[in-house]
Amino acid sequence: MYNAALHYLGxxxxxxxxxxxxxxxxxxxxxxxMTYNVHSCIGLDGKVDIERVARVIAQANPDVVALQxxxxxxxxxxxxxxxxxxxxxxxxxxxxxxxxxMEEERYGDAILTHLPLRLIKAGPLPGLADKPKLEPRGxxxxxxxxxxxxxxxxxxxxxxxxxxxxxxxxxxxxxxWLGHPDCRGPVVLCGDLNAQPNSQVCRRIAAQLQDSQTxxxxxxxAGTFPSRFxxxxxxxxxxxxxxxxxxxxxxxxxxxxxxxxxxxxxxQLRLPGRGTAAD
Numbered sequence: 001m002y003n004a005a006l007h008y009l010g011x012x013x014x015x016x017x018x019x020x021x022x023x024x025x026x027x028x029x030x031x032x033x034m035t036y037n038v039h040s041c042i043g044l045d046g047k048v049d050i051e052r053v054a055r056v057i058a059q060a061n062p063d064v065v066a067l068q069x070x071x072x073x074x075x076x077x078x079x080x081x082x083x084x085x086x087x088x089x090x091x092x093x094x095x096x097x098x099x100x101x102m103e104e105e106r107y108g109d110a111i112l113t114h115l116p117l118r119l120i121k122a123g124p125l126p127g128l129a130d131k132p133k134l135e136p137r138g139x140x141x142x143x144x145x146x147x148x149x150x151x152x153x154x155x156x157x158x159x160x161x162x163x164x165x166x167x168x169x170x171x172x173x174x175x176x177w178l179g180h181p182d183c184r185g186p187v188v189l190c191g192d193l194n195a196q197p198n199s200q201v202c203r204r205i206a207a208q209l210q211d212s213q214t215x216x217x218x219x220x221x222a223g224t225f226p227s228r229f230x231x232x233x234x235x236x237x238x239x240x241x242x243x244x245x246x247x248x249x250x251x252x253x254x255x256x257x258x259x260x261x262x263x264x265x266x267x268q269l270r271l272p273g274r275g276t277a278a279d
């Protein structure tokens with residue numbers, strides 16, 4: 001099955017993409033985190049192309065990748081396990097959480113990394129009792145070990161309704177997720193929040209965490225959706241107060257603009273020394 005999938009991906013020859021093993025010396029002290037809604041690997045040309053999405057990711061050379069809208073075993077995307085194939089393409093480990101089950105088909109979010117990875121929690125987020133047909137939403141929390149310390153990574157994809165998003169972010173900020181005693185030290189909350197920076201959702205998060213796009217004086221916050229004309233800033237990377245943001249990038253390459261309806265957001269982070277108290 002996997003060999004057939006690789007044949008489908010066109011991987012008879014190694015593609016010319018940035019290798020995760022080639023790091024500039026100054027980058028070895030920073031952690032590169034990407035969030036990317038991949039739209040089931042269905043590009044703006046209507047084609048299902050997992051390799052194209054993987055190439056977009058590889059070109060940014062991230063250490064940790066938070067992906068949303070992954071298909072696993074779905075007819076519309078050729079029945080492939082997109083999480084597994086992207087992870088193998090990038091030579092990364094991964095954990096996938098299906099927010100939605102439809103018989104044998106699954107749809108959800110994943111965390112990928114080449115670093116030591118430990119799954120902490122994965123589960124559903126609340127919906128609205130008066131709107132039971134809304135798409136189910138979820139989150140996944142994993143710990144990544146980098147330079148001798150653990151970084152808590154939470155990846156999510158919030159709903160389309162304002163009330164729904166508020167209930168979901170309140171859950172994530174509560175005792176079972178970000179408020180859990182184990183969610184300490186360097187923390188990253190990222191994903192497609194379907195919410196702009198001035199929304200109640202983002203303001204509630206910003207009361208506890210830093211918006212990575214607003215930290216650097218030389219960086220002008222930019223949108224990620226829709227990919228052709230990225231006017232909306234709905235994909236986010238928030239970090240704890242003890243994490244320094246050293247660089248931000250949004251891929252605007254022609255490949256990225258067609259691979260998904262979102263652009264990937266990348267934050268380069270400097271972690272606190274191991275003796276630094278957690279915020």
